[in-house]
Amino acid sequence: MSIVLGGGISGLSAAYYLLKQSNHAPKLFEASSRFGGWIKTEVSPADQKVRFECGPRTLRPKGVKGLNTLELCSELGLNNDIVPITSNHPAAKNRLLSVKNELHVLPASITGMFRTVPPFTKPLIYGLVRDFSRSYAGQPLNDDTIYNFVERRFGTEIAKYLVSSMICGICAGDAKEISVKFLLKDLFEYEQEHKSVVMGIYKKTLERMSNKNAGKKPTEHCNLSKRSMMELWSIYSLNDGLEKLPKTLSHHLESNGVQLSTNAKCEHIEFGSNGVNVTINGKGYDTDNLVSSLPAFEIGKLVQKQHPELADDLLAIPYVDVAVVNFQFTGNNLLEKPGFGFLVPPAEDLPILGVIYDSCCFDMGENTVLTVMMGGKWFRERFGNGDEQDLYEKAIEQIRKILNIQQKPDAFKVNILRQCIPQYLVGHFERIERINNYIDQHKIPLKLCGSAYDGVGVNDAIYSAKVAVESIAR
Ligand SMILES: Cc1cc2nc3c(=O)[nH]c(=O)nc-3n(C[C@H](O)[C@H](O)[C@H](O)COP(=O)(O)OP(=O)(O)OC[C@H]3O[C@@H](n4cnc5c(N)ncnc54)[C@H](O)[C@@H]3O)c2cc1C
Structure with missing residues (x-):
């Protein structure tokens, strides 16, 4: 029996690929009270039709990893739930920069x-x-x-x-x-x-x-990826928000016999000559295959006693805190220029990283819905420990200044996401190579997946789970 640690999108995907590959149901343990990790969609308290994405909101359908996610969506029966944004849509064409409180549209074509x-x-x-x-x-x-x-x-x-x-x-x-x-x-x-x-x-x-076509493997495309190419999707989300993906995935796993547990924190891992023993809420479980989708700092702590050298590299991957502030305003014509949103260059020294125009991307009825991203690398120096009221005030001040929206929001929500995004600093990829070599050389029955290693996006996380599971078979 295999065990998966963590029930974010990469852990759920690892369980999915394990089930698909071996037809044996693994066990999955998640420390928090829900599945999905950073993927979380909430409904605005002012309007049931308005969704607030607290973490990721859009996926790219392109490249090997993008196509892999589409295949997963298709296998989960989500074809009719996809909400695409095609390449001629303003949200695909207009990406803006805010410099000295003025918005500039970035060139999106060769002529530009x-x-x-x-x-x-x-x-x-x-x-x-x-x-x-x-x-x-x-x-x-x-x-x-x-x-x-x-x-x-x-x-x-x-x-x-x-x-x-x-x-x-x-x-x-x-x-x-x-x-x-x-x-x-x-x-x-x-x-x-x-x-x-x-x-x-x-x-x-x-x-x-x-070398036209020499050694080139033809890519297989599922119907959904063919559709994405024909219809020129630029990005997409799902009906009811992106959390539908982990929700559907967890239902699929449960109905196929995978034991998924929430409030099940892994507290200890012991690697022995006959496999691994993991302790979850004080109870031990044996396994031959352990897949960790935990953040690097979590799995680093768990392996530290037996493998300090491995732990040093895992613990050296830094993470940053991000504040996500969602706003809903009455009226769907408050933005002068429609688009995906704007980013703020760090040299501007503003308290925000950027603003996403959710209601330009997806139908939010008669509302303007915006998400302000704040902090990241600069979280502590700008906000200390992070106070929700302070974050709200700084976010709305920038909306007033840059977007000239002066009315009071009908609803807003502040979420502080602690240690949510790993930072791939100079030397990161050499570090990951060392981590993988160490695990191979010491024949540790541990596979790592998630956003800490080979890409920070949802597509990367899902693909990393697939690669981890395939390497067990090899
Ligand atoms: C604000 C924000 C916006 C983003 N926007 C986008 C976007 O638009 N598009 C995109 O592609 N990507 C985006 N991303 C990145 C995307 O969210 C991540 O790539 C993805 O969610 C990572 O999933 P994961 O499963 O690897 O990690 P996580 O979601 O962190 O899951 C790990 C899980 O492990 C659990 N856990 C931790 N410790 C233990 C333990 N000891 N025992 C058991 N369980 C444990 C945690 O509770 C968590 O549920 C965004 C991220 C953030 C934070």
């Missing part, structure tokens, strides 16, 4: 790259010209911060406004600390190998053209 769009003082295409005209002449690097890399190749404005804001939007982190391999691994390798990103892209394209 040739125009000067504030806050940039030159067309973005100049970044590529700059890269091409300056060969990398430094020492070979194994890793770098994403800020350094982008500034070196494409110039300060792209690093300061574009990439720093994107890093805030994706992981609430500081681009001056996050590894370039987190988002731009290929481009960094092109620089290191070919001395320029543009040159690397050019050479790779030539290579691909000459």
Whole structure:
């Protein structure tokens, strides 16, 4: 019997793939009183039709990991629950930046790259010209911060406004600390190998053209992914909110004999010569296969006594706190420019990371629904321990200033998510390699999955569970 620790989306997915692979029902233990982890949808107290997403809200349907999530949705019978945003929708086209309290739409097309769009003082295409005209002449690097890399190749404005804001939007982190391999691994390798990103892209394209289809495995697509491609989905969510995914997954698992327990905290793990014993609420359970989807700092503490070296690496992955403040205002025409929302470059030194325009993305009736993201890397210096009233006041002040919405919200909700997003600092991927090598070399019957290792998004978490389970079979 296999045991899965943690009932967030990666733990539930691990249980799903274990069941699918072996047809043996694993046991899953979740410390809190519900499944879904950070995926949590609430209903506004002012209107049952309005949803407040307290964590993630949209998924991307693209790439191997995006297609894998669509396959999971399809297998769970969620095809008719998907709410897509297609590529011609304003929420797909208009992504904004707030600089000096003014909103600027980022270029979303090739032609836009040739125009000067504030806050940039030159067309973005100049970044590529700059890269091409300056060969990398430094020492070979194994890793770098994403800020350094982008500034070196494409110039300060792209690093300061574009990439720093994107890093805030994706992981609430500081681009001056996050590894370039987190988002731009290929481009960094092109620089290191070919001395320029543009040159690397050019050479790779030539290579691909000459080996057309050689060794290429045809990708299999489920009906839902075919639909997503035909209809040009950009992002999507689910009817009733994203929590429908873990809810459907947990119902599916329970009705197929998987024992799912809430309020079941793993307190101790003992690796022995005949397997593993895990202690849950004082009771011991034996297993040959342990899959942990816990945050790295949790599993790190649990293995520390027997494997301090492994624990050191797990405990060295930092996490940040994020405050999520949802607002509902009467009237669906309060925003001057529809879009996905805006991000705030950290150099602006505002108390918010960005604002998502939920009611532009999904139907919220006659309401404007917004989510303000705050804190992340800067949580402590801006908010100390975090006081809900203070967070609310700072959030609404920015909405008034930047969006010019002066009316009182009909409803709002403040959630402080402690240690919710892992930070992939410089050296992260080497650390993960060390962690995996240590587990292999010591033949520890432990598989790790979740957002701490190879991608911080929902698609990454689900895919990591699939990879972990497949590696058990191997
Ligand atoms: C504010 C915010 C917005 C986000 N937006 C997006 C988005 O729009 N799109 C996207 O793709 N991703 C987004 N993400 C990322 C996404 O939420 C995560 O990738 C995903 O939820 C991680 O799931 P997980 O199962 O790995 O971890 P978790 O959700 O953290 O699950 C881990 C589970 O383990 C349990 N646990 C902890 N300790 C123990 C123990 N000792 N014993 C048993 N159980 C334990 C926890 O209670 C928890 O339920 C966002 C994240 C945040 C915080």
